[in-house]
Amino acid sequence: MGCPRELDVVSPFVKLEVVPSTSNPGKIHLLCSYNNKYLEVVRHRNDTNVLYVSATADRPVEDLNLSTSTLFTTKMNLPKGGVSFYHDASRAHVEIDSTTGVAIVSSPTMMQVFDYFPWESYPEKVGPKNEEIKRLGDALAQFTESGDGGESISPAVLIRELRQVIAEQDRQLEELYDQIGGGGRKAVVKPAVAAGSAN
Structure with a gap:
């Protein structure tokens, strides 16, 4: 204040x-x-x-x-x-x-x-993206652990997907900022x- x-x-x-x-x-x-x-x-x-x-x-x-x-x-x-x-x-x-x-x-x-x-009503709007990032992180862990030449996600694809998820989460946050205060993050x-x- x-x-x-x-x-x-x-x-x-x-x-x-x-x-x-x-x-x-x-x-x-x-x-x-x-x-x-x-x-x-x-x-x-x-x-x-x-x-x-x-x-x-x-x-x-x-x-x-x-x-x-x-x-x-x-x-x-x-x-x-x-x-x-x-x-x-x-x-x-x-x-x-x-x-x-x-x-x-x-x-x-x-x-x-x-x-x-009232900030406590906003976390549920970005929570699902955190779950998606965790899923992709688990997929990366499986990829690096398997090493058996089986079908898996390449690191480049995984990084691209993570970047897309983060970009989408940023876009949603910008929308929330606009809803609560107008003018985005600033x-x-x-x-x-x-x-x-x-x-």
């Missing part, structure tokens, strides 16, 4: 795992895929009035009375399938600072809507729109 440059939509820099709270139903923790740390709100070292969202917490903090709480409340299915985040301990919504491009918490009433892509992950709303 909060990077001002274009990023690949499958980059671990922009992927967050939702971890349900164990003691506060309806609240979640956000785990960064890049460094396996939880998102928390930290004060700027030079300006204690500025609160940044940072993926630096080693473990979830469930206590809403602590400023180090990693709990967030989300609002889903906002315009264009977006989501907003509210940090309960600081009583403010997460937004992207327009100057720095960094995620901050600042407003208790204004929320920013972020694009949301789709921009950015805030959708800002909307005024109280939590």
Whole structure:
């Protein structure tokens, strides 16, 4: 969250795992895929009035009375399938600072809507290709082990088939990227729109 440059939509820099709270139903923790740390709100070292969202917490903090709480409340299915985040301990919504491009918490009433892509629904679309690659790999293993002059796949044919499978898998991934973010692998992950709303 909060990077001002274009990023690949499958980059671990922009992927967050939702971890349900164990003691506060309806609240979640956000785990960064890049460094396996939880998102928390930290004060700027030079300006204690500025609160940044940072993926630096080693473990979830469930206590809403602590400023180090990693709990967030989300609002889903906002315009264009977006989501907003509210940090309960600081009583403010997460937004992207327009100057720095960094995620901050600042407003208790204004929320920013972020694009949301549920990644767990996509692996089954590319899974069959992994099985095909395994089958071809097994065929290569049989070819190299047999050595009996019997009928088998030549290495050149096998390599060509593997390349075709990989090219087809790349094509399918490009289609998925287009479906979820538009513009292929270099789709921009950015805030959708800002909307005024109280939590």
